[in-house]
Amino acid sequence: MGVALDTLIEFIDNIPAHDLISFPPVNGTIYHDKDYRLDNQGAGEPEIYNLQIQANRQSKKTTIQRLAPRTVAGPVHLSAALAAEGADTIRADFHAAISI
Numbered sequence: 001m002g003v004a005l006d007t008l009i010e011f012i013d014n015i016p017a018h019d020l021i022s023f024p025p026v027n028g029t030i031y032h033d034k035d036y037r038l039d040n041q042g043a044g045e046p047e048i049y050n051l052q053i054q055a056n057r058q059s060k061k062t063t064i065q066r067l068a069p070r071t072v073a074g075p076v077h078l079s080a081a082l083a084a085e086g087a088d089t090i091r092a093d094f095h096a097a098i099s100i
Contacts, residue, residue, distance in 0.1 A: 008036060011035060030051070036064075037053070037054055037056055039054055041075065050074075053073040055069065071099065074097050
């Protein structure tokens with residue numbers, strides 16, 4: 001999974017900090033590029049959001065297309081406490097939760 005993994009790591013590292021620490025108002029895509037998307041899959045407990053990174057079918061890379069629409073990193077459960085730790089902590093959680 002060399003290309004897919006390298007591209008995923010780059011995606012995680014390039015998610016803007018405000019997209020990682022802000023609480024999304026609704027379910028859906030928070031941030032995306034041509035290969036991956038950061039999705040809010042909904043709130044579990046009040047003020048805890050289920051964030052996942054999924055592969056995009058529209059990717060030009062066939063290795064990533066084959067992964068779509070699978071979750072490739074996550075879930076990361078975003079709470080006020082985790083958001084207060086900062087974007088780098090959330091990125092580290094996504095790195096630890098890579099599943100490809």
